[in-house]
Amino acid sequence: MSVKSGSLYSRIPRLEQIPFLIHGFGIRKWKEDDYQNSPERKDFKPVFLDQIHSDIIQVIDNIPEEKLKGDAMITGLPFLLLIIKTADCLPVLIVDESQKMVAAVHCGWRGTSKRVVQKVIQRMKDLYGCHPSSLLAALGPCIGHECYEVGENVYHSFEQEGLSTESFQNHPLRRGKYLFDLKEANLSQMVSVGVEEKNVFSADICTHCHENLPSFRRDKDKAGRTLSFIGMSS
Numbered sequence: 001m002s003v004k005s006g007s008l009y010s011r012i013p014r015l016e017q018i019p020f021l022i023h024g025f026g027i028r029k030w031k032e033d034d035y036q037n038s039p040e041r042k043d044f045k046p047v048f049l050d051q052i053h054s055d056i057i058q059v060i061d062n063i064p065e066e067k068l069k070g071d072a073m074i075t076g077l078p079f080l081l082l083i084i085k086t087a088d089c090l091p092v093l094i095v096d097e098s099q100k101m102v103a104a105v106h107c108g109w110r111g112t113s114k115r116v117v118q119k120v121i122q123r124m125k126d127l128y129g130c131h132p133s134s135l136l137a138a139l140g141p142c143i144g145h146e147c148y149e150v151g152e153n154v155y156h157s158f159e160q161e162g163l164s165t166e167s168f169q170n171h172p173l174r175r176g177k178y179l180f181d182l183k184e185a186n187l188s189q190m191v192s193v194g195v196e197e198k199n200v201f202s203a204d205i206c207t208h209c210h211e212n213l214p215s216f217r218r219d220k221d222k223a224g225r226t227l228s229f230i231g232m233s234s
């Protein structure tokens, strides 16, 4: 991961090599000015979702007139910026270099238990013939597994969906509690549908430990959100 000094976003070097792609993961709370004052993004139309911790995927093939509900977007259109807002949840950005498709996904534990990222990859494959093995994916800053305590309900929701529970560890001190590795759970879903682990890049920052980043667990309603984006210029 690279963070240029003075930058508001961290970037994945492998994705920076793609000439038609822009992307970034916010490294502090989002302010509208940060976004509007960027020359890099001035030609792009931002697309936000009304995020609801679902597995609803919006395929954007024309510019939406109103805010769409859901937790993932896929597009092949240039000059759109797919934007995900998070505070502890995992933002995932995906690109298919040869088919020129991009996706952005919001993965909290609920979306992860509904396999949202897995469904996005399946949809890219079914609709556009993307090969999972040639997709590149970037996992942004999220709450780290050492800080992410969850209860039995979360564990059981994974069990009920027939998902692996390998990303849960018994809490060392608290009975009936687990530490949940959100990043690992999503990585394993991606690999299970053919994404290659070597093509998944990760920003190893825990939002809960990093005071500049918004953390809902730490700051509750005062947390604010950070913003991650991906788009294509041609």
Ligand SMILES: [Zn+2]
Binding pocket: 143, 144, 146, 147, 206, 207, 208, 209, 210
């Ligand atoms: Zn942490």
